[in-house]
Amino acid sequence: MESSAVENQGTMSSEPIHPYYPRDLRLPHYVPNEKSAAELVGVFFGVIGGFMVATWVLASSARTVKFSIPQRIILCWFVMSGIIHSVLEGYFGIYHQTLAGRMTFLGQVWKEYSKGDSRYLSSFYRIPAIIRNQGQACETLSSQRRLKWLSRLNQDFTGKNLGNVRVCSDHFIMGKPVDLYDETNPDWAPSLKMGHEKLGFFKTSKDRYERISKRKVTIKAKATEMFPEEELCPNEAPDDSTNTDCNVETQTDLNGFLIDAMSSELQALRLEMMDIKKHVAISKLCLSDLIGKDDKVKFLTGLSSYDVLAMLYEYLKDFIPTKKNR
Structure with missing residues (x-):
C-alpha cells in the first residue's frame, strides 16, 4: 500500500519523494539522510552521555561543595536539558526554513525526528x-x-x-x-x-510567471548574442586622424521576442506618462497659493517676495497666453 502511494507521488510530481505524512506534503528542497536512525541516535546520546559523565565526575571531585547522589543526578539532568534546548533547538530556530535540505549532523537528526511530526519541516x-x-x-x-x-x-x-x-x-x-x-x-x-x-x-x-521568466532569459541571451562586450567600441574622444576598428553600419535581426519585449516596455512607458500627466493636472499651482510664502516664491521664481511677484503678474497678465480645458 505504501509502495503504491510512493509510486503515485513520484509519477504525479517531480519533487523529491520524502517519508513524511501527509504524503502530499510539499518539500521541494528535501534531501534524504545519509545516516541511519540508529547511527544518529547513538552519536547524539553518546555525546550527551559524555557530558553527563564529565558532569558527574566534576561534581564528585568538588572539594568546596559536597554533592549527594540525588543532587548529582539532578545536575546531570540539567546539563542534558541545557544541551538539548540550546544546541538542538537553537539549530532548529536558525535553520528551520531550510531544514529539509540540510545535511549536517543536527539537520539529519531533525529530519529523523520529524518523522513523528512533519510540522517541524514546515514553516x-x-x-x-x-x-x-x-x-x-x-x-x-x-x-x-x-x-x-x-x-x-x-x-x-x-x-x-x-x-x-x-x-x-x-x-x-x-x-x-x-x-x-x-x-x-x-x-x-x-x-x-x-x-x-x-x-x-x-x-x-x-x-504567466514562467512565461515572463523564460522571456527575460531569452531576451538577455539574444541581446548578448547581438551585442557581445568584446565587439563594443571603447569610450574614447572622437579623433579624425585615428581610424577605428568598429563597424559604422550594423544590421539588427529583430525577432518576435524582442518585438514583444519592446512593445511591452513601450506600453508601460505610455501608462507611466499618462499617470504623470494626471498628477500634473491635479497639482496645478495658483498665485493665491503663494500668499505669505516668500521663501517658496524665491525658490520657484527667484523673486524676493510675493509682493514683487504679484506686481509683476498684474503687469504681464494681459500678455500671458491661457489654455482652455477641454
Missing part, C-alpha cells in the same frame, strides 16, 4: 501587514497583497485577530512567500491546497 507565515511608512506606492502594493491573501484563504475572520493567523509553507509553490515587489510571482500569495474551487487563476498566474 508558517503571518498574513502580510499594510506598510504605511515607506511611501504611497509601498502602502498600496502591501494593501493589495494583504487583500489577495485574504481572498485566497476564503475564510470568515470576523471577530478574529488576523495577527495570530498563520499560513503553512505547503500552500506555496517554492515553500515560502516571495518579496513584496515580486508581484508577478505566483508565490506572492498562497495558491496551493486552498480547500475551495477557485483554482483556475492559480494555474494561470504560475504559467
Whole structure:
C-alpha cells in the first residue's frame, strides 16, 4: 500500500519523494539522510552521555561543595536539558526554513525526528501587514497583497485577530512567500491546497510567471548574442586622424521576442506618462497659493517676495497666453 502511494507521488510530481505524512506534503528542497536512525541516535546520546559523565565526575571531585547522589543526578539532568534546548533547538530556530535540505549532523537528526511530526519541516507565515511608512506606492502594493491573501484563504475572520493567523509553507509553490515587489510571482500569495474551487487563476498566474521568466532569459541571451562586450567600441574622444576598428553600419535581426519585449516596455512607458500627466493636472499651482510664502516664491521664481511677484503678474497678465480645458 505504501509502495503504491510512493509510486503515485513520484509519477504525479517531480519533487523529491520524502517519508513524511501527509504524503502530499510539499518539500521541494528535501534531501534524504545519509545516516541511519540508529547511527544518529547513538552519536547524539553518546555525546550527551559524555557530558553527563564529565558532569558527574566534576561534581564528585568538588572539594568546596559536597554533592549527594540525588543532587548529582539532578545536575546531570540539567546539563542534558541545557544541551538539548540550546544546541538542538537553537539549530532548529536558525535553520528551520531550510531544514529539509540540510545535511549536517543536527539537520539529519531533525529530519529523523520529524518523522513523528512533519510540522517541524514546515514553516508558517503571518498574513502580510499594510506598510504605511515607506511611501504611497509601498502602502498600496502591501494593501493589495494583504487583500489577495485574504481572498485566497476564503475564510470568515470576523471577530478574529488576523495577527495570530498563520499560513503553512505547503500552500506555496517554492515553500515560502516571495518579496513584496515580486508581484508577478505566483508565490506572492498562497495558491496551493486552498480547500475551495477557485483554482483556475492559480494555474494561470504560475504559467504567466514562467512565461515572463523564460522571456527575460531569452531576451538577455539574444541581446548578448547581438551585442557581445568584446565587439563594443571603447569610450574614447572622437579623433579624425585615428581610424577605428568598429563597424559604422550594423544590421539588427529583430525577432518576435524582442518585438514583444519592446512593445511591452513601450506600453508601460505610455501608462507611466499618462499617470504623470494626471498628477500634473491635479497639482496645478495658483498665485493665491503663494500668499505669505516668500521663501517658496524665491525658490520657484527667484523673486524676493510675493509682493514683487504679484506686481509683476498684474503687469504681464494681459500678455500671458491661457489654455482652455477641454
